[in-house]
Amino acid sequence: MRAIQIRQRILAVRVDRDENGKSQCIVELDPKLIETEPYPFRPFQDWRYLKPDAAPPDIRSGAAHIDPHMPSALRVELRRPGLL
Numbered sequence: 001m002r003a004i005q006i007r008q009r010i011l012a013v014r015v016d017r018d019e020n021g022k023s024q025c026i027v028e029l030d031p032k033l034i035e036t037e038p039y040p041f042r043p044f045q046d047w048r049y050l051k052p053d054a055a056p057p058d059i060r061s062g063a064a065h066i067d068p069h070m071p072s073a074l075r076v077e078l079r080r081p082g083l084l
Contacts, residue, residue, distance in 0.1 A: 003038040004056050005072060035059045038076045 009030040016026050039056030059066075066075065 002042070003040045003072065003076075004050075005036055005038050006033045007036055007055070007058075008033060037079065038072055 009032070010027060011030050012026075012028040014026050014028075016024055018024055036056040036058055
């Protein structure tokens with residue numbers, strides 16, 4: 001399953017030049033990864049810019065510990081009936 005499962009805050013966007021003087025865009029991301037509810041989504045470049053009301057919700061803080069090795073498809077199935 002292809003799904004959005006993690007988000008990162010954008011800290012800054014700036015324009016710079018490489019060693020050849022070519023203009024480039026630098027997107028600085030917060031190193032902290034925030035796990036979200038898996039959200040099936042067809043991959044395309046603009047998924048990064050979802051409007052807040054279209055973005056998947058963060059996984060609740062204080063939620064039960066989820067084994068990081070658990071397959072994402074199993075997590076999705078366990079969340080549907082509210083088991084995770």
